[in-house]
Amino acid sequence: MLGNFKYSNPTKLYFGEDALSNLKVELASYGTNVQLVYGGGSIKKNGIYEQVITILKECGKVIFEDSGVMPNPTVEKLAEGCQIAREHQVDLILAVGGGSVCDYAKAVSISAYCEDDPWEKYYIRFEDVTCKIIPVGCVLTMVGTGSEMNGGAVITNHKQKLKIGHVFGDNVFPKFSILNPKFTYSLPKYQMVAGCFDIMSHILEQYFSGEDDTTSDYIAEGLLRSLITSSKIAVKNPEDYEARSNIMWTATWALNTLIAMGKTTDWEVHMLGQAIGAHTDATHGMTLSAVSIPYYKYIMADGLQKFKRYAIHVWDVDPSGKTDEQIAREGLDRMETYMKELGLVMNLSELGVTEAMIEPIANSTLIMEGGYRILNHEDIVNILTNSL
Template sequence: MELDFSYYNPTTIHFGKQSLTKLEGELSNYGDTVLLVYGRNAIKSSGLYDEVIAIIKSAGKRVVELSGVMPNPTYDKMMEGVKLVREHNVSLILAVGGGSVIDCAKGISVSAYCEDQDPFQKYWVEFKDLDNDVVPVASILTMVGTGSEMNGGSVITHEGLKNKAGRVFPPHVYPKFSILNPEYTYTVPQYQMVSGVFDTMSHLMEQYFTDQGANTTDYVIESLLKSSIHNARVALQNPNDYEARSNIMWNATLALNTITGLSKTQDWQVHMIEHQLGAYTDCAHGMGLAAISLPYYRLIYSYGLDKFVRFAAQVWGIDPQGKSKEEQALAGLDALEAFMKECGIVTSLQELGATQDMLPKIAESTIIIGNGYKKLESNEVLDILQACY
C-alpha cells in the first residue's frame, strides 16, 4: 500500500429482504417534508411506490414528488427538484430508483442553496469547492451498477451544452442511509441488468489498471470482478436467484464506495470518453463503457503489461504456459470480450445510436485525465471511438 490515504464513509446500509422496515425509523431523524425523487413508472407498477408513500405518511411526514428522472439525469430535471426544495422547505431528499435517480438527488442537494452562481457551472464545470448548505439525501435502490448509493458521485447531463459531467462531492453529500433489497431488482430487464454488471466491472477496472504493484486493494478488486462474472452468469439463467442478485448488488456498492480505490492512482479515462458519448446519444451508461473499454485497454495494455498479465491470470484463469507476456495480456482481454458477448453486452457504438459525424465532436469534448498507464492524445480518443464503431 504505497500511497497514503484517509478513509471515511458515512452511509448506513440496510441490506436484505426486510430492509424497507428500517425506513420509518430513519425518517424520524429528519424534518417534516420529504422530496420523493423517482423515475417513470417502474416503482409504481411494482408496488414499491405505494409501500414507500405509506411508510412516509406513517412517520408523520409530508411528501413532495419529483417524478420522471431519466436514465441520464438532465440539468433541467435537477433544477425542477431545486425549485421544489426551496418552495417546500424540504428536509430530506429520498431517491427511489437506480443510480441516475440518486445522482439527480445529490445534484438537487448541492444546488438547492447555491446562490452565487449557476450550480452546474460552479460544481460540474469549474469544480469549485462545495461551500453552501446541502439537503440530506437517502436512497432506496432498485437498479444496480453505479454505486451511487454509497458515494458522493453525481453525473448530470447539460443538454444545452452537450456536456455530461461527473463530480464527486465530499462525504456530507453521501446518502445518509441506503436501503438495498435485491428483490427490487428482479424486474429489471436483462439489458439493464448486464449493463449494470459491466458498469460495476468498469469501476473496478478503472481503479485496478493503475500502478504496477499488487496491494491489498488489487486483491479485493480481483475478487469482486470474479464475483461479478460468476453471479452475472447465474442471474442470466435465473433472474430471481436471490443469492446471485444480492451478490451483484453488493459488488456494485463495494466497487465504488471508495474502498476499492485506496492507495491507487485510478484511471477513469474510459468514463470520461463515455460521458461525452452519453451526452450525444443518451445511451445506457454501462453499455457505453463496455463499447469503449476493449479498444482503450488494447491501446494501453503494453504500458502496464504486468498488471494486464495479472488480470488475465487472476480474473480469467489464463494459463501462461507457452505464452509471452503480451499474449497473456491479450488473452485476458479476449476473455473479457467473450464474457461481454456471452451476456449480450454491447460492443459497438452503432448499437448505442452514435453516428460517424458525432465521433469527432465526442473526441474533442472528452476530458483527458492522464492518470492511467498512458496519457491519451486527442487523436487517440477518436481512434478508440472509431475502433468500436
Template structure:
C-alpha cells in the same frame, strides 16, 4: 500501499429482503419535510411507491414529489429539482430508483441552497459546496452505479453536449441506503446487463493503475471474479436471488471508494463513455462496454504487468510457454467472450453513434492522467473507430 489517504464513508446500509422496513427507523432522524425523488412509473407498477408513501405518511411527513428523473439527468432537471427542494424547505431527499435518480438527488442536495447556477458552479467550474446541503437517503432499485454509497453525481447538459460527473465529499454521500436485491427483479433485462458491466468497469478503472503490490488490487480481483460468476447465473435466471444479491453488493463495493484507496485510478473509459452518452443519450453501462476492450488494448503495452495479472488472476489464463503480451491478450479476449455471453453492447454503432459524431465525442472527452497512458485527442477518436 503507496501514498496517504483517508477513508470515511458515512452511509448506513440496510441490505436484504426486509431492508425497506428499516426506512421507518431512518425517517425518525429527520424533520417533517421530505422530497420523494423517483424516475418513471416503475416504482408505482411494482408497488414500491405505495409502500414507501405509506411509511412516509405513517411517520407524519409532509411529502413533495419530484418524479420524472430521466436516465441521464439534465442540467435543466437539476435546476427544477433544486427549486422544488428549496420551496419545500426539505429536511430529507429520499431517492427511490437506480443510479440516475440517486445521482440526481445528490446534485439537488448541494444545489437547492446554492445562490449560483448549479451547473456552472459544480459541474463546469467543479467547485466545492459552500452552502447548506440537504441530507439524502436512497432506496435502490437497480444495481450497477454504486451511487448509493458514494458522493458522485453525473449530470448531462444536452445544449453543450457534455456529461460531467462531480465527486462531492462525504457530506453528499447518502446518509442511509436501503438495498433489497429483490427490487432489482423489476429492472428490464437490458438495464440489468448494463448495470453488471458498469460495476465491472468501476473496478477496472481503479485496478488498472499503479505498479505496487496493492491490497486494493487483491480485493478488486475477488470482486471481479465473483461478478463474472454471478452475472452468468443472473443472465440465465434473472430471478436468482443469490446472484442478484451478489451483484447488488459487489456494485456497492465497486464504487464506495474502498478499492480505490492507494490507487491513482484511470477513469478514461468513463470519460469516453460519458461523452458518447452526452451525444447519443445511450445507457451508461452500454457506452462503457462498447469502448472498454478497444481502450484496454490501446493502453495494455504501458501497463503490461497488470494486464498479465488480470488475465491470470481474474480469468485463469495459463502463462506457461507464453509471452506476457500473449497472456495479456488472452485475458482481454476472455473478458470479451464473457461480455458477449452476458449480452452487453460491443459496438458504438449499436448505441446510435455515427461516424460524423466522433469529433463531438472527442470534444466532450476529458483527458485524465491517472492510468498507464494519457490519451491524445487522436487516440480518443480512434477508440470509436476500433469499436465500430
C-alpha cells in the same frame, strides 16, 4: 501500498429482504417535509412506490413528489428539483430508484441553496460545496453506479454536449441507503446487464493503475470474480436471490471509494462513455461496454504487467509457454467473450454513433491522467473509431 490516504464512509446501509422496514427508524431523524424522487414510474408497477408512501405517511411526513428523473439527468431537470426543494423547504430528499435517481438527488441536495449556477460551480469549475446541503436517503431498485454509498453525482448538459460527474466529499454521501435485492428483479435484462458492466468498469478503472502490490487490487480481483459468476447466473435466472444479492453488494463496494485507496485510478473509459452519452443519451453501461475492449487493447502495452496479472487472476489464463503479451491479450479475449455472452453492446454503431460523430464526441471527452497512458485528442479519435 505506496502513498498516504484517509478513508471514511458515513453512509449507513440496510441490506436484505427486510431492509425497507428500517426506513421508519431513519425517518425519525429528519423533519416533516420529504421530497420523494423517482424515475419514470416503474416503482408504481412493481409495488415499491406504494410501500414507501405507506411508510412515509405512517411517519407523519408531508410528501412532495419529484418524478420523471431520466436515465441521464439534465441541468433542466436539476433546476426543477431545486425549485421543489426550496419552495417546500424539504428536510430530506428520498431517492427511490437506480443510480441516476440517486445521483440526481445528491445534485439537488447541493444545488438547491447554491447562490451560483450549480452547473458552472460544480461541473465546470469543480468547486466544493459551500452552501446548505439537504440530507439524502436512498432506496435502491437498480444496481450499477454505487451511488448509494458515494458522493458522485453525474449531470448532463445537452446544449453543451457534456455529461460530467463530480465526486463530492463525505458531506454529500447519502445518510442511509436501503438495499433489497428483490427490488431489482423486475428490471429488464438490457438494464440489468448494463448495470453489471458499469460495476465491472468501476472496478477496472481503479484496478488498471499503479505498479505496486496493493491490497486494493486483491480486493478488486475478488469482486470481479464474484461479479462474473453471479452475472452469468442472473442472466439465466433473474430471480436467483443469491446471484442478485451478490451483484448488488459488489456494486456498492466497487465504488464506495474503498478499492481506490492507495491507487491513482484511471477513469478514461468513463470519460469516453459519458461523452458518448452526452451525444446519444444511450444507456450508461452500454456506452462503457462499447469502448472498453478497444481502449484496453490500445493501452495494454503501457500496463502490460497488470494486464497479465488480470488475465491470470481474474480470467484463469494459463501462462505456460506464453509471452506476457499473449497472456494479457488472452485475458482481454476472455473478457470480450464474457461480455458477448451477457448480451452487452460491443460497438458504438449499435448506439447510433456514426463516423461523422467521432470528432464531436472526441471534443467532449475529458482527459484523465491516472491510468497507464495519458491520451491525446488523436488517441481518443482512434479509440472511438476502433469502437465503431
